[in-house]
Amino acid sequence: MQKNIKILVVEDDKNLANNIASFLCDFAQVDIENDGLSGKFAAIEDVHDLIILDLMLPGMNGYDILKNIREEKINTPVLILTAKTELDDKVHGFNLGADDYLTKPFHREELQARVKALLKRSGISADESVLKLNNIEINLNNHEVKINNQLVELNGKEYDLLVYLLQNKNIILTKDQIFERIWGFDSDTSITVVEVYMSNLRKKLRPSKNDYLIKTIRNVGYICQDEEQN
Amino acid sequence: MQKNIKILVVEDDKNLANNIASFLCDFAQVDIENDGLSGKFAAIEDVHDLIILDLMLPGMNGYDILKNIREEKINTPVLILTAKTELDDKVHGFNLGADDYLTKPFHREELQARVKALLKRSGISADESVLKLNNIEINLNNHEVKINNQLVELNGKEYDLLVYLLQNKNIILTKDQIFERIWGFDSDTSITVVEVYMSNLRKKLRPSKNDYLIKTIRNVGYICQDEEQN
DNA sequence: TTCAAATTTAAGCTTAATTTAAGTTAGTTT
DNA sequence: AAACTAACTTAAATTAAGCTTAAATTTGAA
Known part of the structure; x- marks a missing residue:
């Protein structure tokens, strides 16, 4: 199985960090940073689905990173x-925007459970591998996309884009974020591909009247919203 | 203030339940159920934004309710x-699908913080990301502006302007301040755009009788005030 | 190697936002 | 009340963001 989930662990105790990585790696790809500054840098430059953050770190403390x-x-x-x-x-x-807070010493199982709960609540699932929005269904295991139970053929980038949008439903994603995530921050293709792919994706969603789900927010980005949110 | 957030507390210790209600009531409407069965019933029949669930309950235990x-x-x-x-x-x-787990005894502040974090992650906001004034509501997450729960379409600069005004409610903002903030201090457009945009914004607020909220203070600037402040 | 599909670029198009300009209204001063 | 000024409103002109299409290029499978 391909791991769609990326977790960043910022922790200066290298043993502990490796330990955490080892018991999250069944369902996620784990990046580790051992000091505050590179932790902050990794969090900002790279896209992750979850960040596990120590507070006492060399270089920059966890609060400041979070802020x-x-x-x-x-x-x-x-x-x-x-x-x-x-x-x-x-x-x-x-107050600074954390989503959960777990104190050391902790049990492996509790961290795992809390991580999964957070991912689930963000629309990313560690267990079930089906993403849903309205009548759109994405099976992350076999990459099948169904609308009204009807298979829709998407190419690689179109698929990645739709997954990323649904994983961040109800949140605005900027063009830059999207570009970084799908094409990579060091890609040398022009950022206008984002528009091209949005257009292609919408065209494929149009027959089932789902194109409107992708809303443009001029000068800001794009957002995919639940029906009832309107 | 209108409370859009509804929290269900299922807890058989009536004292504690009332206590919890009292320190959540600043930002949410709280329903209380004191036994398992009516807790389950309330959770299913009624729509809530969050459920706080005790495990040991008369009638039906918390696990079963959750399941x-x-x-x-x-x-x-x-x-x-x-x-x-x-x-x-x-x-x-x-595993049964809880999002957080807090053990008794607990601190009021921690429960409050965890509740807010959960609401934020579910796209419901207890603070920062929703700006309110009178019956105007701005969701900073998806840039939606609602008046009397009715969506109002604002373009980029109109939105920026209204946000800036509401972020500084009850404070006079000079034309220069507004111009600097929205157009940038090095902008080479004429400062009279401020008047144009004020006019456009008021026009859009007029159907809901909210245009009067933006008051002109001649020779000084503009101010947005709470109803009761007048 | 060849061919089809995917990706990227480039161009023109569409739509909507922004700005300017000019006329109107309302408040102040004398 | 007249003259003056600040602020308001409207509409036309301009600009720009984003959309779409098609052609060019790359990739990868047969």
Whole structure:
């Protein structure tokens, strides 16, 4: 199975970091950074589905990393994993935009469960491999896309794009984010491909009247929304 | 203030339930159920944005409630709040589809923070990302503007302007400040655009009788005020 | 190697946002 | 009340973002 899920672990204890990686690797690709600055850099430059963040780090502390990435409008779920057990630390972490907070020492199983819960809530699934929106269904295992139970043929990039949009439903994605995710931040193709692929994708969604689900927000980006949200 | 957020608390300790309600009520409407069966019933029959669920309950235990509501395809985020601190209980809870798990005794602030984090992740916002004034609501996540729950279409600069005004409600903003903020201090367009955009914005607010909210202060600037401030 | 499909580029088109300009209204000052 | 000024409104002109198409190029399977 292809791992569509990317998790960033920012943790200076290399043993622990490797440990975490080892028990998340069944269902996700794990990147590790061992100091604050490169952690922040990785979080901003690369697209991840989840970030596990230590607080006490050399270079830059976890709070500042979190603050920085939220200021950069990066919405990735963040789980703080730390030895700090004080209420104030927890509240501060959540206020800066964390999604969960787990204190060390912890059980492997609990971290795993919390990670999966966060991914699920963000529309990314570690277990079930079917993404749904309205009457669109994507099977992440066999890459089949069905609309009203009718198979729709998408090529590689069209598929990637639709998956990325659905994984971020109800959230605006900028052209740059989309480009970085699908083409890679170091790609030397022109960013206008994003428009071309949006157009192609919409054309294929049009016969089933689902093209409207991809909304353009001029000067900002694109968003895919649940029906009821309108 | 209108509360758009509804939280269901299923908890047999009536004191505790009322307590929880009292410190969530700043930003949400809280329903309380004191036994398992009516808890399950309320969860299925009524729409909530979040469910806080005790595990040990008369009538039906929390696990079964959770299992039931997920089988009914109800996707509402669930936070388990319980005295059970065992790892197995936590893992079981998450496996049944819980989104968070907090053990008693707990701090008011932590529950509050976790509730807000869950709401944020579900696209419902308890704070920052929804700006409100009177019956105007701006969702900063998807850039939707609603008046009396009715969608209003604003173009980019109109949106920026309204956001800036609401972010500074009850404060006078000078034309220069507005121009600098929306058009940029080095813009070479004429500052009279500010008046044009104020006019356009008011025109769009007029059908819902909200245009008066933007008040001109001659020779000084503009101000947006709360109803009761007048 | 060949061919088909996927990807990328380039160009023109469409739509909508933005800006300018000019006329109108309303408030201030004398 | 007249003259003056600030702010409002409207509509036309301009600009730009995004969409679409088709041709050119690349890739990869047979």
